[in-house]
Amino acid sequence: MKNERKRTFLLITIPILALFVCFNTIPLIRGVIYSFTNFKGFGSYSWVGFRNYIDLFSDARVGKSYLFTFKLAIVTTVVVNVISLILALALNSKIRAKSFFRGTYFLPNILGALVVGYIFNYFFTYILPALASILGSESLSTSILSNPDSAWFGIMVVCSWQAIAMNTIIYISGLQTVPEDVYEAGGLDGATGFKQFRYLTFPLIIPFFSINMVLCVKNFLMVFDQIMALTKGGPAQSTESISYLIYNNGMSGGQFGFQSANAVVFFIVIVAVSVAQMKFSGKKEEQL
Amino acid sequence: MKGKRIKCLGSALCCAMTALTLWGCGTSADNNKVEIEIVQYKPEAAAYFEMVEEEFNATHDDIHLKISSPNDAMTILRTRFIREDYPDIIGIGGDINYSYFVDAEILADISDYEGLKNIKQAYLDIDETLKFVPQEGVFAVPYVANAAGILYNKDMFAEHGWEIPESWEELMSLCESIKAEGVLPFYFGFKDTWTCLAPWNSMAVDLAPADAAKQVNRGETTFTKEYKEVSEKYLKLIPYGPDDPFAYGYNDACTAFARGESAMYPIGSYAIPQILSVNPDLNIDSFVMPASDTKEGNTLNSGIDLQFCVMEGCKNKEAAYEVLDFLIAQENLQKYIDAQIAIPCREGDFELSGMLDGMTAYIESGNMTDYQDHYYPSEMAVDAQIQTFLLNKDVDAFLQKFDTDWQRYNRDIIRLVQEYEKEHGN
Amino acid sequence: MIERKTNWPAMILLILGLSTIIFPLYLTVIIAFKQPSEMTNSISGILSLPKVWNFDNFREAMRVTDFWHSLRNSLLITLVAVGLSLAVHSLMGYALGRNKAKSKFYSFVYLFIVSGMFVPFAILMMPLAKQTAELGLANWVGVILLYVVFYMPMNVLLYSGYLVNIPMALEEAAKVDGASTWTTYWKIIFPIMRPMHATVAVLTALAVWNDVMTPLVILAGSDQNTLPLAQLNFQSQFGTNYNLAFASYLLSLIPILIFYIVCQKQILNGVVNGAVK
Numbered sequence: 001m002k003n004e005r006k007r008t009f010l011l012i013t014i015p016i017l018a019l020f021v022c023f024n025t026i027p028l029i030r031g032v033i034y035s036f037t038n039f040k041g042f043g044s045y046s047w048v049g050f051r052n053y054i055d056l057f058s059d060a061r062v063g064k065s066y067l068f069t070f071k072l073a074i075v076t077t078v079v080v081n082v083i084s085l086i087l088a089l090a091l092n093s094k095i096r097a098k099s100f101f102r103g104t105y106f107l108p109n110i111l112g113a114l115v116v117g118y119i120f121n122y123f124f125t126y127i128l129p130a131l132a133s134i135l136g137s138e139s140l141s142t143s144i145l146s147n148p149d150s151a152w153f154g155i156m157v158v159c160s161w162q163a164i165a166m167n168t169i170i171y172i173s174g175l176q177t178v179p180e181d182v183y184e185a186g187g188l189d190g191a192t193g194f195k196q197f198r199y200l201t202f203p204l205i206i207p208f209f210s211i212n213m214v215l216c217v218k219n220f221l222m223v224f225d226q227i228m229a230l231t232k233g234g235p236a237q238s239t240e241s242i243s244y245l246i247y248n249n250g251m252s253g254g255q256f257g258f259q260s261a262n263a264v265v266f267f268i269v270i271v272a273v274s275v276a277q278m279k280f281s282g283k284k285e286e287q288l
Numbered sequence: 289m290k291g292k293r294i295k296c297l298g299s300a301l302c303c304a305m306t307a308l309t310l311w312g313c314g315t316s317a318d319n320n321k322v323e324i325e326i327v328q329y330k331p332e333a334a335a336y337f338e339m340v341e342e343e344f345n346a347t348h349d350d351i352h353l354k355i356s357s358p359n360d361a362m363t364i365l366r367t368r369f370i371r372e373d374y375p376d377i378i379g380i381g382g383d384i385n386y387s388y389f390v391d392a393e394i395l396a397d398i399s400d401y402e403g404l405k406n407i408k409q410a411y412l413d414i415d416e417t418l419k420f421v422p423q424e425g426v427f428a429v430p431y432v433a434n435a436a437g438i439l440y441n442k443d444m445f446a447e448h449g450w451e452i453p454e455s456w457e458e459l460m461s462l463c464e465s466i467k468a469e470g471v472l473p474f475y476f477g478f479k480d481t482w483t484c485l486a487p488w489n490s491m492a493v494d495l496a497p498a499d500a501a502k503q504v505n506r507g508e509t510t511f512t513k514e515y516k517e518v519s520e521k522y523l524k525l526i527p528y529g530p531d532d533p534f535a536y537g538y539n540d541a542c543t544a545f546a547r548g549e550s551a552m553y554p555i556g557s558y559a560i561p562q563i564l565s566v567n568p569d570l571n572i573d574s575f576v577m578p579a580s581d582t583k584e585g586n587t588l589n590s591g592i593d594l595q596f597c598v599m600e601g602c603k604n605k606e607a608a609y610e611v612l613d614f615l616i617a618q619e620n621l622q623k624y625i626d627a628q629i630a631i632p633c634r635e636g637d638f639e640l641s642g643m644l645d646g647m648t649a650y651i652e653s654g655n656m657t658d659y660q661d662h663y664y665p666s667e668m669a670v671d672a673q674i675q676t677f678l679l680n681k682d683v684d685a686f687l688q689k690f691d692t693d694w695q696r697y698n699r700d701i702i703r704l705v706q707e708y709e710k711e712h713g714n
Numbered sequence: 715m716i717e718r719k720t721n722w723p724a725m726i727l728l729i730l731g732l733s734t735i736i737f738p739l740y741l742t743v744i745i746a747f748k749q750p751s752e753m754t755n756s757i758s759g760i761l762s763l764p765k766v767w768n769f770d771n772f773r774e775a776m777r778v779t780d781f782w783h784s785l786r787n788s789l790l791i792t793l794v795a796v797g798l799s800l801a802v803h804s805l806m807g808y809a810l811g812r813n814k815a816k817s818k819f820y821s822f823v824y825l826f827i828v829s830g831m832f833v834p835f836a837i838l839m840m841p842l843a844k845q846t847a848e849l850g851l852a853n854w855v856g857v858i859l860l861y862v863v864f865y866m867p868m869n870v871l872l873y874s875g876y877l878v879n880i881p882m883a884l885e886e887a888a889k890v891d892g893a894s895t896w897t898t899y900w901k902i903i904f905p906i907m908r909p910m911h912a913t914v915a916v917l918t919a920l921a922v923w924n925d926v927m928t929p930l931v932i933l934a935g936s937d938q939n940t941l942p943l944a945q946l947n948f949q950s951q952f953g954t955n956y957n958l959a960f961a962s963y964l965l966s967l968i969p970i971l972i973f974y975i976v977c978q979k980q981i982l983n984g985v986v987n988g989a990v991k
Contacts, residue, residue, distance in 0.1 A: 004894060004895060005895045008894070008895040008896050009809045009812070009813055009820075009895070012805050012806065013806065013809045013810070013820070013823060016802055016805065016806045016866075017823055017826075017827070019859070019862070019863060020827055020830065020863055022863075023838075023842070023859065023860055023863040024830050024833060024838065024863050024864075024866075026841075027837075027838045027841035027842045027845055028833060028837060028838060028841075030841035030844075030845070031837045031840065031841045034840065034841065038700060040388065040392065041366055041369055041370040041840075042366070042369035042370065042372075042389075042394055043389075043391070043393060043394060044392065044393075055696065061669075086727075087728070087731065089724075090724035090727050090728050091724075091728065093721040094719065094720055094721050095720060095721055095724055095725050095728065096720060101728050101732070102982065103978050103982070104732060104735060104736075105728075105731075105732075105735065106978075106981075106982060106985075107739075107974065108735060109920075109985075110920060110970050110971075110973075110974050110981070111924075111967055111970065111971075112923070112924040112942050112966065112967070112970070113924060113926075114942045114945060114946060115942065115945055115963045115966055115967060118945065118949070118959070118963055119738060119741075119742055119960070119963055120738070122745075122956055122959075122960070123738065123741070125535060125536075126956075127741070127760055129535075131760075142531065142532040142535055143532065143535035145479075145535070146534035146535035147534070148676075148679060161734070161735075161738075166989070169982060169985060169986055170986060170989050173986045211989055221834075222834055222835070222836070224926070224927055225926050225927075228926070228946070232481075234479065234481055234534075234672065234675065235478075235479070235534045235675060235676075235679060236672065236675050236676035236679050236680075237669070237672045237676060242836065243834070243835070243836045243927075246836045246837075246839070246840075247836070247839065247927070247930075247931075249667050250839070250840050251363060251366060251367050251370065251839070251840065251843070251931065252360075252362055252363035252367070252666075253666055253667035253669075254366070254388065254665070254667050256370070256840055258667075259840070260837075260840060260841075263834070263837035263839075263840070264837060266834055266836055266837065267832075267833060267834055267836075267837045270832055270834050271832045274832055327935070356935075358935065358947065359947055359948070359949065360947075363934070364934050364935040365935070367843060367931065367935060368934075368935045370840070370843050370844055370847075371843055371844060371846070371847030371852050372844075372847055372848075373847055373852060373935075
């Protein structure tokens with residue numbers, strides 16, 4: 001009887017584990033192996049030792065893409081969380097047509113990022129400048145995507161537009177865990193408005209705040225679709241995200257080996273960031 | 289109730305799996321026919337190739353031809369090569385990708401192909417120089433060439449009495465007079481980075497040695513020296529373009545030029561079909577980019593726009609040759625030339641488009657030089673570097689970066705060249 | 715409890731905020747119906763409704779992007795991937811969730827799979843392009859298998875977490891009746907995990923439906939397109955006919971919009987469950 005149970009579990013685990021190893025672990029290892037070659041993706045290749053890694057750290061284009069990706073991830077995370085918290089507080093207060101509002105605010109999240117990017121691309125190139133020139137705004141009368149200093153802002157807007165939906169919903173479910181009597185008790189102590197939020201509500205939804213932070217940072221560090229749709233890395237290579245650079249140069253640019261090295265470093269960075277975040281939020285929660 | 293749901297799910301899964309297997313089988317073609325697959329990289333010529341495919345299949349019982357003209361074909365081809373899923377014939381340009389493919393030995397040697405006898409020697413020579421190091425064999429059939437320079441709105445020029453410039457000074461004064469009459473001289477579509485290369489190439493052939501890249505690879509000169517004049521003159525073109533050239537892509541620029549928003553558009557002959565698709569009545573002609581200070585210093589920027597290579601993995605070379613025969617047949621090539629405003633690479637009587645009138649003298653006298661960018665490695669992204677340069681206008685920084693990046697991205701090629709020269713005592 | 719009054723400042727804020735969502739969608743719809751000649755750069759030209767509501771743009775867009783074919787591929791890939799995920803991931807979650815506390819092997823496997831969450835697709839992309847081809851899986855079957863693997867870490871985490879709430883007593887009762895572990899699972903455990911199935915199905919379906927990168931790397935160059943891939947491939951064929959392009963964008967958004975309108979509640983609950991657990 002006991003053996004039957006054990007055997008069944010093994011029979012379930014082994015094939016699924018094999019599938020996982022085959023399409024996750026083995027490609028990962030192969031990626032690491034390719035990172036030590038000068039493989040172009042076709043033809044023959046040779047071992048180059050750590051040359052790709054050395055190049056990686058002296059390559060301005062790669063450095064720029066890391067800077068861009070991190071800048072985008074951090075700014076977008078902050079913007080998204082601030083706006084979603086405000087929206088969540090509003091949506092959780094006593095309002096009419098609550099479920100209509102919730103439903104509509106979540107809408108952007110279900111739409112494909114690529115097509116959303118294409119739609120916004122048109123707005124930034126044609127509609128926004130047209131609106132701006134009517135309003136007499138000089139700085140916005142040209143497409144923000146055509147200027148290396150402002151193109152990232154356009155990408156940030158599109159990423160936020162979609163991500164806010166998700167984070168708001170998570171904050172709402174967080175706010176619903178706050179019992180009504182906490183506010184009542186707080187109201188007696190004179191905690192209202194922002195004070196009430198700062199000292200009563202926010203500490204209680206910290207776990208949800210951590211979830212949102214982790215989700216945001218991880219998603220935005222891997223940003224790809226929006227870049228593909230909006231700028232394809234331009235202008236002047238100012239909006240190349242790490243994923244985009246790896247795809248573009250690795251698959252079509254003949255840098256299979258070199259970009260594999262980039263991907264390995266990127267992997268380590270993602271793991272480091274995730275671990276750091278979990279440690280940090282774990283500590284935060286303990287303090288409370 | 290619960291059991292029912294599981295059964296539902298189970299049968300749904302079964303159905304899906306069956307569909308999955310059936311689907312997989314449905315794709316295999318007719319068995320007694322040889323299947324030849326072409327992937328060619330010019331999506332704008334898709335209609336022509338659809339016609340070729342149809343006519344070929346209607347007249348050949350033993351071969352089934354399939355031609356695809358995908359967007360961004362080089363990415364798709366490279367991805368397919370990574371997957372080791374090779375088409376039989378590829379239609380690519382005479383550029384560095386060809387050099388890479390020759391070097392990687394994935395193209396078949398077709399020196400036994402009869403049709404090569406009809407190809408103009410000049411184009412076979414270009415393919416020869418594209419090889420990193422001399423290598424036995426012929427690996428491509430040049431099909432058509434293009435020419436890059438400046439397209440202009442003929443009616444507009446006639447109306448204002450503007451003359452075709454033959455030197456840099458004349459070009460600059462022409463731009464001034466166009467501007468003075470309230471017309472925009474140039475349009476640019478720099479949002480698509482590759483369009484930055486069009487004026488660059490047509491100026492570089494006038495101002496830099498034709499084999500600049502090879503000279504640098506041999507360590508004889510630097511780009512800082514050879515490209516200084518090109519870069520400086522390029523910057524002088526920008527004020528004559530639209531206010532924000534980086535906001536618009538190639539399609540936007542073609543549309544704007546077609547609607548008469550600018551008098552000239554510095555791009556290659558390949559843009560003409562796209563422009564005409566917006567405004568079929570537009571009267572376009574072209575002239576050679578006069579980047580040199582004298583008329584004699586100018587040369588036409590022309591290279592192989594499309595050539596066909598048989599892949600090493602092609603199982604039926606005979607059938608592939610038959611397809612090539614069909615493609616280079618005079619009447620088919622003429623149709624291509626008419627549709628795409630191109631220059632044929634084979635001998636014979638062809639009728640060139642009137643929109644190349646301004647360049648015919650150069651074509652007939654053979655005063656043509658290949659594109660400089662055909663020697664740039666694609667991963668160096670020179671197009672994006674030029675875009676960056678046009679944005680921040682720093683000539684020295686641009687050229688310095690060009691030289692250092694060149695050494696890094698061409699490391700393997702330079703070593704290949706050096707090893708070859710050592711071996712052959714040169 | 716005191717009955718609170720409607721929070722009007724919040725209402726106003728929400729209504730204003732709504733415009734940022736409605737406005738782009740409104741413009742998408744009207745541009746998709748307009749003709750190129752109706753596109754002007756004035757405010758009224760941008761915002762006005764099209765003169766006639768005709769479906770020519772849509773017909774042409776469907777033809778150019780081979781809409782029905784792509785839709786069929788997208789639907790098929792999503793449905794099979796979700797179905798397989800439910801079956802495979804719940805089984806794995808069950809096997810690991812029930813054993814990881816007392817067996818070193820299972821707790822290792824659990825950690826091994828869950829840590830797969832940190833592997834970015836970027837590092838797998840290039841080797842996978844090669845590997846799927848070597849295995850003859852450079853088609854949508856391969857894409858489905860990859861999805862089953864990619865979403866395994868997340869879903870196994872969800873399932874095994876949910877399993878903690880299901881008492882062992884239920885299984886033991888069935889065992890007394892002589893049922894094998896396998897039958898017990900399908901008869902008792904699988905149906906009980908229904909709320910988690912909804913979550914997993916919604917999360918996986920949304921992610922698969924909108925994914926671009928996997929089909930791009932695995933399917934590029936074959937004749938099989940998914941809806942997002944078709945948009946990507948045909949982008950430049952629209953030239954500057956933005957009306958046609960927008961008709962095609964709208965077409966690709968419609969299936970998921972319908973799905974959302976029909977199952978809005980389940981989707982919202984599913985997403986929240988998944989994120990919070």
